Amino acid sequence: MATVILNAKIYLERGRFARALLVEDGIVRAVGTNEEVLAQAPAEYETFDACGRTIVPGFNDSHQHLLNTGIALSDIRLHTAKSIAEVKEIARRYIAERKPAPGTVLHGMGWNQDYFEDESRLLTAADLDDISTDYPIIFERACGHLLTANTAAVRLAGITAETPDPEGGSIGRDAEGNPNGIFAENARKPIRALMAERSVDELVELIRIGMAHAAETGVTSVQTCDLRPGSWERTLEAYERVAAEGASTRVYHQSHFHNPDDYRAFLAAGHVTGTGTPMHRFGPLKLFIDGSLGARTALMRHPYNDDPTTSGIATLTPEQIDELVGIAVENKCSVAVHAIGDLAVERMLDAYDKVTNGSNPLRLGIVHVQITDRPLVERFTKNDILALVQPIFLHYDTRIVEDRVGKDLASTSYAFGTMQKLGIHMSFGTDSPIEDMNPIDNLYCAVTRRTLDGTPEGGWHPEECLTVEEAVDAYTLEGAYASFEENVKGRLLPGYYADLVVLSEDIFTMPVEELRRTKVDATMTAGRFVYQREGA
Incomplete structure (x- = not known):
């Protein structure tokens, strides 16, 4: 009809x-x-x-995690917690209402120590032990790059004082050298492995929950990072079932592989960029090469202004980046890479320089692109590299960025207006569930450069504000460009x-x-x- x-x-x-x-x-x-x-x-x-x-x-979210959005809407939700005490209260209420079976690993997402009004610090195992010593508990920070586990979970994972920090990760320790429950970047893997594998039926339900939220926020397309080593076959089966039964959201996969052999096996199964149907397609290789600004794991050229003991964490070496990008390009696949710190962005541009020559037919891109100086932003134009950015991050990051990187570098970061003027292909996403999927809030941050509570008056570095038309185009047509669909998506034309x-x-x-x-x-x-x- x-x-x-x-x-x-x-x-x-x-x-x-x-x-x-x-x-x-x-x-x-x-x-x-x-x-x-x-x-x-x-x-x-x-x-x-x-x-x-x-x-x-329809809004096209150019980078998020749809399955994790469904999980975040179903597990312990900590996004609204304004104190450590409130984190405990939310978790205790969840346990009292849900009555999980003994031994169930409890999972929560969304806490942010910078919003805590009682103590502005990272959660520790001791905090989670105060919730329960019977259940293993894993609470992921809002950024998704750091988590805290209680003592029961740490023991179950076999982590002891003798366990070394893995390459590209760190284990928090107390004064005696014992694990304090804080795990960053690659150190999270053994803790996250404790969570029970979800059945395909459960995954289907979680995807539908995520899609329902997308529909109510006006998001009709998502570029989502859900396919990962060890679980991608099961997750893909769930997505295929949802597509066959009638999906309400178009899906374009950003598939995360950090091991070359795993990625080659994925490609050998036929999942190269551009394959699929209009409702369910395969997109770029997704890499993570650093962490987050909030957790001080974003990879910086210089030590953090408010913690000179660290410059962040490199989760992949330049050699590993080159190898993985090379495999993708060899197979005519796109690449989208999480890079937040200025050194991480620089390393990705260096890697792309080696496989491009003034043009970018595979639409290689960098996700986040938060901390930059002007020359770094200008380098995107050399090979027409895409920037997949999240203006909604301004709501939180403007509160901390000058402390983290200093006033001068902060002033040239989140340079959305500069990207627009330079003609960079810039698309919008939310990184949901890191931030809510709501495009209206994302547009608001892009055009006002204010937090969601309206500060500062006049906007934070208002010279980087976009017009409403520019912001809508970034959220629609440019999102379509990132998935090679600008001729069929992102406009309302015949x-x-x-x-x-x-x-x-x-x-x-x-x-x-x-x-x-x-x-x-x-x-x-x-x-x-x-x-x-x-x-x-």
């Missing part, structure tokens, strides 16, 4: 809008005035009266996918400071409404 959308303000491209739109077979067939579109409609169609509301292309979002407000004319009052009233994916807000 065709659908005609009438009486709307439909964003087509900068400075150009339409009143109506015709959808057939999941594709936009016509745009124009109400009369023009109705004249092209088939004999039978359904009508959606937008009542003057603004419609934009021949493009009918992926769209009906908004409660006109984001193009309202004061940008008020953007956050915008609601998603309806979401359409592939010509089908997958979400409609109650009462809208």
Whole structure:
């Protein structure tokens, strides 16, 4: 059945809008005035009266973790905790309500010590022991690059005072050298291995939970990092089942492999960039080469301003990076690499210099690109390297970045306006569940350079603000470019996918400071409404 959308303000491209739109077979067939579109409609169609509301292309989150979003919405949620005491209260309430079976490994996500009002410090095993000594407990920090485990979990993992720090990771220790429950980067692996493998049925349910959240926030496409060594076959089976049964979200996999043999086996199974269906496709190799700013594991050229004992953690050596990138390029696959610190970004640009020559047909990219000076940003233009960024990170990072890296380097970081002016292919994501998937908050941070509570007035380095049109394009058309779909996705023009979002407000004319009052009233994916807000 065709659908005609009438009486709307439909964003087509900068400075150009339409009143109506015709959808057939999941594709936009016509745009124009109400009369023009109705004249092209088939004999039978359904009508959606937008009542003057603004419609934009479906948001394309260019980097996140959809499966982990489902997990975060299902396990112990610590994102709102404002104190260590509240972390304990949330966990105790979860145990009391859920009554997990004895020996169950409890998992939580989202705590951030910089939000704690009682003690601004990392959680330790002692804190989690105060919740329970019977259950092994693993709580992952908001960044996902550091976790804390209680004593029961540390013992179960076999970690002792004699256990050495692994390459690319660190084990926190007390004054006597005993593990204190804090594990960063590659040291997390034996702790995370304690969590029971989830069945395919469980994974299907978690993916659907993540997709439902995507639909209610207006996200119609996700570029998601969920396929990993040791579990990718089972996770892929779950995604294929969801796609076959009717998915509400388009999926483009950023597949994480750090061992060359594992990656070659994945490629040998036929999972190269571009294969798949319009609803479920394979994308780039995803690498992690450093950590996070909040955990001081982002790899910096110089020691941290507020902790000169460390410059962060390199989770892969330059030689390992070169080998993995080389395998991808040899197989005509794209690459997307987590790099936050300036040295991490520099190393990735160095690696890409070796496999490009003024152009970037494989659309090699760097995810996050947070800490930069101007010459580092300009280097992206040399080989047309993509930047997959998260403006929502400004909400938290502006509170800590000057302490971490100093005022001068902070002033040239999160350089979204500079990237736009230089013509860099810059797309938006949220890294969900690191931050919520909500595109409206992401847009707000991009165009105001403020935290979600509105500070600082005038914005943090407002010279880097984007216009609403620039931000929407980064979230739609540029996201499509990152997945080689800019000719079918990211615009509402004839021949493009009918992926769209009906908004409660006109984001193009309202004061940008008020953007956050915008609601998603309806979401359409592939010509089908997958979400409609109650009462809208």
